[in-house]
Amino acid sequence: MSLPPVALSCGEPAGIGPEIAVKAWRELGAEVPFFWIGDPGHLPKATEWREISDPAEALTADGAFPVLRHDFPAANTPGTPDPANAQGVIDVIARGVDLVRSGAASALCTCPIHKKALIDGAGFAHPGHTEYLAALAGVERVVMMLASDRLRVVPATIHIALAAVPAALTPDLLEATLRITHAGLIRDFGTPDPRIAVAGLNPHAGEGGAMGGEDAAVIAPVIDRLRAEGMRVTGPHPADTMFHAAARERYDAAVAMYHDQALIPVKTLDFDKGVNVTLGLPFIRTSPDHGTAFDIAGTGVANPTSLIEALRLARGMARARASA
Numbered sequence: 103m104s105l106p107p108v109a110l111s112c113g114e115p116a117g118i119g120p121e122i123a124v125k126a127w128r129e130l131g132a133e134v135p136f137f138w139i140g141d142p143g144h145l146p147k148a149t150e151w152r153e154i155s156d157p158a159e160a161l162t163a164d165g166a167f168p169v170l171r172h173d174f175p176a177a178n179t180p181g182t183p184d185p186a187n188a189q190g191v192i193d194v195i196a197r198g199v200d201l202v203r204s205g206a207a208s209a210l211c212t213c214p215i216h217k218k219a220l221i222d223g224a225g226f227a228h229p230g231h232t233e234y235l236a237a238l239a240g241v242e243r244v245v246m247m248l249a250s251d252r253l254r255v256v257p258a259t260i261h262i263a264l265a266a267v268p269a270a271l272t273p274d275l276l277e278a279t280l281r282i283t284h285a286g287l288i289r290d291f292g293t294p295d296p297r298i299a300v301a302g303l304n305p306h307a308g309e310g311g312a313m314g315g316e317d318a319a320v321i322a323p324v325i326d327r328l329r330a331e332g333m334r335v336t337g338p339h340p341a342d343t344m345f346h347a348a349a350r351e352r353y354d355a356a357v358a359m360y361h362d363q364a365l366i367p368v369k370t371l372d373f374d375k376g377v378n379v380t381l382g383l384p385f386i387r388t389s390p391d392h393g394t395a396f397d398i399a400g401t402g403v404a405n406p407t408s409l410i411e412a413l414r415l416a417r418g419m420a421r422a423r424a425s426a
Contacts, residue, residue: 104161105208105417105420105421105424106157106158106161106205106206106207106208107135107136107137107157107158107160107161107168107207107208108134108135108136108137108207108208108209108210108211108413108416108417108420109136109137109139109157109170109198109201109202109206109207109209109210109211110123110136110137110138110139110198110211110212110213110413111139111140111194111195111197111198111210111211111212111213112138112139112140112141112144112172112191112194112213113191113212113213113214113215113394114183114191114213114214114215114216114219114394115140115141115144115174115178115183115184115187115190115191116178116179116180116181116182116183116184116187116216116219116394116396116399117180117183117213117214117216117393117394117395117396117399118214118394118395118398118399118404119213119214119394120140120144120145120146120178121146121399121400121402121404121406122213122390122404122405122406122409123138123140123145123167123213123406123409124145124146124149124167125404125406125409126406126409126410126413127167129406129410130410130413130414133414134413134414134416134417135160135161136160136168136211136413137154137157137159137160137168137169137170137207138167138168138169138170139169139170139172139194139197139198139201140169140171140172140174140194141171141172141173141174141178141190142169142171143173143174143177143178144174144177144178145167145169146402149167150165150166150167151166151167151168151169152164152166152167152168152169153169153170153171154168154169154170155170156206157170157201157206157207158206170197172190172193172194172197173190174186174187174190175187175190180396180399180400180401181396181397181399181400182396183216183219183223183396184223185219185222185223185224186223187223188219188220188222188223188224188226189223189224191215191219191220192220192224192226192234195212195215195231195234195235195238196238198210198212199235199238199239199385202385202386203239203384203385208386208416208417208420208424209385209386209387209388209416209417209419209420210385210386210387210388210416211387211388211389211409211412211413211416212231212387212388212389213389213390213409214389214390214392214393214394214395215231215394216393216394216396217229217230217231229261230261231389232244232246232380235380235383235387236380236382236383239383239384239385241382241383241384243278243282243382244282244380244381244382244383245279245282245283245286245380245381245382246260246378246379246380246381247283247286247355247378247379247380247381248364248365248368248369248376248377248378248379248391249368249376249377249379249415250368250371250372250375250376250377250411251372251375252350252368252371252372253345253350253356253367253368253371253372254287254291254354254355254356255355255356255357255358255364255365255367255368256279256283256355256356256357256358256364256381257357257358257359257360257361257363257364257365258271258275258276258279258357258358258359258360259271259275259359259360259361260361261361262360262361264360264362267303267359267360268303268316271303271316271320271321271359272320273320273323273324276320276321276324276357277324277327277328279357280298280300280324280325280328280333280335280357281328282381282382283296283298283355283357283381284296284298284333284335285381285382286379286381286382287354287355289422289423289426290379290381290386290419290422290423291354291419291422292422292425292426293354295334296334296354296355297334297336297352297353297354297355298333298334298335298336298353298354298355298356298357299335299336299337299339299344299349299352299353299355299356299357300321300325300335300336300337300338300339300356300357301337301338301339301340301341301344301356301357301358301359301363302317302321302337302338302339302340302341302359303316303317303320303321303338303359303360304316304317305340305342306340307321307337307338307339307340307341308338317338321337321338321359322337322338325337325338336352336353337357341358341359341363344356344367345367345371369391374405374407374408375407375408375411376391376408376411377389377390377391377408377411377412377415378390378391378412379415379419386416386419386420386423387416388412388413388415388416388419389412390408390409390411390412391408391412392408
């Protein structure tokens with residue numbers, strides 16, 4: 103089956119997005135057909151690009167970077183976001199979503215944005231990229247997965263203080279996270295009967311209540327309920343023994359209880375190749391697992407590896423959905 107190309111949103115023009123987009127295209131060639139949505143004036147100098155009017159034109163390689171043009175009010179100064187461009191960044195994301203939902207693109211891959219720049223320049227009303235995508239899709243709850251060839255891991259709570267995690271970790275939140283993860287593994291990763299390992303919140307998964315009661319009172323009952331439905335979920339496991347090589351062979355994805363519990367192992371195992379995946383949307387979305395890197399923007403040294411892997415994964419997820 104011939105798939106439409108992947109849409110790549112430009113992200114913050116003053117960051118490394120334009121540079122790594124072109125580098126990724128040169129590396130991938132015809133392996134992952136994709137097109138870039140943005141202002142061609144923001145691309146690195148000497149970039150050979152071609153304007154397309156239809157995403158399907160990106161399926162035909164002719165040696166030039168395919169651009170679905172979206173003009174911005176201001177030029178891009180590497181390392182210094184211009185408030186005048188904030189609304190353009192937001193509009194490009196929405197345009198990418200429209201193209202994926204219409205079937206013109208098979209998936210959306212997003213270059214990094216800078217939330218403060220969007221708030222300052224356009225009054226951006228969402229906590230982040232993911233929440234904006236969920237709002238565009240009309241979805242109440244989504245799940246962030248960090249994925250690489252070595253590990254897929256989902257944090258049940260994300261960008262909150264560690265002290266706030268126990269109160270935020272409700273049975274409803276954990277159950278929804280597990281269900282969305284389970285469905286995503288089936289639909290987007292082609293895993294018909296996924297195995298999910300769940301980390302405990304406390305050291306030694308609470309050690310029978312000696313190190314905290316949340317593991318027995320909150321986490322275990324949710325696991326028991328889902329297991330009774332036939333879901334292959336295990337835990338709560340001590341987090342310090344979940345991520346070595348032999349342990350990773352026993353599950354298809356791990357669900358952790360908080361941000362660092364999830365991100366430290368995946369970034370330690372595969373720092374450059376980690377991909378951020380949003381599960382629970384009605385379309386496929388991936389992104390590189392890094393930010394705008396203003397400190398190196400425009401220097402030509404930005405590493406495109408995470409974006410390359412994000413584009414590859416987006417294409418693979420699209421294939422999984424198409425063949426389901």
